[in-house]
Amino acid sequence: MASGRAQLSNIFLRGLTLTSRFLFVFFIARFVGPTLLGTYGIFTATVGYALYFVGLDFYTYSTREMLKEKKTEWGRFLKSQLILSLLLYAIFIPSIGSLFSFNVLPRELMAWFFVILILEHVNQELGRLLVAISEQLLASLALFLRQGIWAILVVALMAANAETRTLNYVFAAWAISGFFAAILAMYRLKHLGISGWHHTVDWVWIIKGIKICIPLLCATLAIRGLSTLDRYWLQAIGGTEVVGAYVLFLGMASTMMAFLDAGVFAYGYPILIRTYQKEDSICFRKELRKMLRQTFIFSALFSAASLSILPFLLKWIGNSFYIQNHAIYPWLLLATFVNALGMIPHYGLYAQGKDRPIIVSHLVSVVIFAATTWLLSAIMPLLAVPIGLVSAYGYIFIWKSFAFLKLTPKEYNFALA
Template sequence: MRVRNFSQLTNIAIRGSTLASKFLLIFFLARFLEPSELGVYGLFAATIGYSLYLLGFDFYTYTTRELLKCDRSQWGGLLKDQGALTLVLYAVFLPLLGLVFLKGLLPLHVAGWFFSLLVLEHLTQELGRLLVAVSDQLYASLVLFLRSGLWAVLATVLMFLEPNVRTLNMVLGAWTLGSAMALLLGIFRLKRMRLSGWSKKVDWIWIVKGLKVAIALLVATLAIRGVFTLDRYWVQHLVGLDVLGAYVLFMGICSALMSFLDAGVFAFIYPGLISAYQKQDAAGFRQGVRKLLIQTIGLSAGFAVVALITIGPLLAWLDKPLYSDQLVLFPWLLLATVLYSVGMIPHFALYAQGRDRPIIYSHIASLLVFVLATWIFSHFWVQLAVSMGLCASFLSILCWKSWSYFRLTAAQYRIFQS
């Protein structure tokens, strides 16, 4: 038990350092770059994040459950199958993503960074997910630190010391270097696992079977990630690139909550939920969901209080009136993030049971709710329309998943029983 607690604390410390690094970066970008440049960075990062799902097809959701079901001697074969699918997806989608630049959604001068980072981010993301699934949390955190933390520290220090490097290209170059280092570490750890089964022929029948499961989840993921990508483009359309810079800053602060939860709560609890359900351990499943509920709500409430107290002094330090003028956005974005975080409680409880349909339907509905709500709000509150649309969208997800959890979960697996 002591070893496990030490491992969790170490994992939280590493991911906390990653979070602090990203947090530091977004503030220094806000201080040293023009708001319009920060807006471009936000669009770039959001487009990268969305494109990752096209390269992975969320196939890991199927692979993870299959890995946990079978013997370790078969894992190499399953990962080889996933790798074969990845090569096919690269061949299809990488050329199509060139339309992002041909249509002018992103400036052409960042195209090289875009495709380099897209491949690096995808490979490191999949390796990180594998390490989480096999409960190798420490290395998963180290990969994440290289991918998202260390380079941010280096970029921040360089911008602080040398005014001449305060450019978007320098930031993207540092990001690329960090992702490359994370990839090398992930490959090293994968080799040290000494998995067998790599000589097995690619099982395209298994891949097609997995795609039938993963594509349904992919539709749901694309819908929810569509909300997190469309919001930035919609803000730019409604109020311009400068205000988008403020939106990216505030959303960067709020998204720190999800990083904390991923590091200290979700990464430790959800593999156990899957295992407990597979073993028909109802008591273990209930205990896992109860821990998920208490820790998620506790962290969310604490984060919200600290964020509301500290946002004023942080904006004063930035000394850019534009950000202070847009402060009204922050409480709405914070509320949206808390709603999204709490919605992950029934999400993981459903996912562990293989109850994918409510997840899929709620995510698709959330995109529709976001578009409709934002369109309506934009007629009355242009500045707040997108933020209020996010709140409506994530509230709909929370309600749908919670209702589905109590409706579909057998009585012995529910934490609240009549």
């Protein structure tokens, strides 16, 4: 019974976090206008992308290695990973700082950027560690604290006092919440009996981990690069104000993917891995069909619902600029829908350990996006970036689907068996 309550609490916290982030974009669009919203969107995308450079997704290697050992040895791994992170900060901070030197991002936001980047990185690693040791509820609570509660508080503050409707208040609330989320996670980890900190830094272990992480990291940087390059490209085409409209509509469309991640993919792909390892082809096919069915139904319902309520939301925001640029939304919705469908063959390949098609498709997708957007920029400047995303995700979906059909044994291939 206790575990059931914990699972329900976990789902509730995750849902509350997603909902608060969804509503936050609409409220901030109402309060600060498209230009500041565009700056916020570029800022958050850049923070998210920079995390991959200072983290290297090294957790995919370190977490697995730690779980093989007793907690009395974990300090050795965590210490080595910490040193690696410090080196990565030393390497990449100058190049990241150049974004402010060349005014790609406003210089007055530089201090907030690096404070939030460090806090997000620390919280990300701590959250992953909590999940790995089956502290999902605490991980969800920390996630809500750093991503959900501050958004609610900022909206309440801006509604009560017009003088607080600036990005400084947004980033201050984000940083404070991130600090307390980190304290909460570290407090729990302190009582786990982790030791082994006296060991010297294991450079052999670090180098081995980097070699393992780099190939998939390149693919991740490519696919995540689409959600960073899109905003910078749109800024170059139409200005920061247009990026504000784009961020508003993207925030609504991406909610579909966020709920699918939390409610479908997070539960489905571990089952695919487990059933493939157990050579249970029947359950493997069954789970893939289930994921495809749930993804299609939820995406269709979400698309219909969001297209229906969008006019009312734009009227409530009360800014004609968003209404004038509402044509962006159907394309972003289509891009998200195609991306969601592409996750089915993605996880089918991933569960079998067949990473090469995933890596290749992600790398080539950036070229597809750039080519499509460049060709359309002159004739359809407003829609060039969204259509570029549709092309990129469409290519990924087709490539992974063909790769899945070709590489998957017939008994595991639900499309052939």
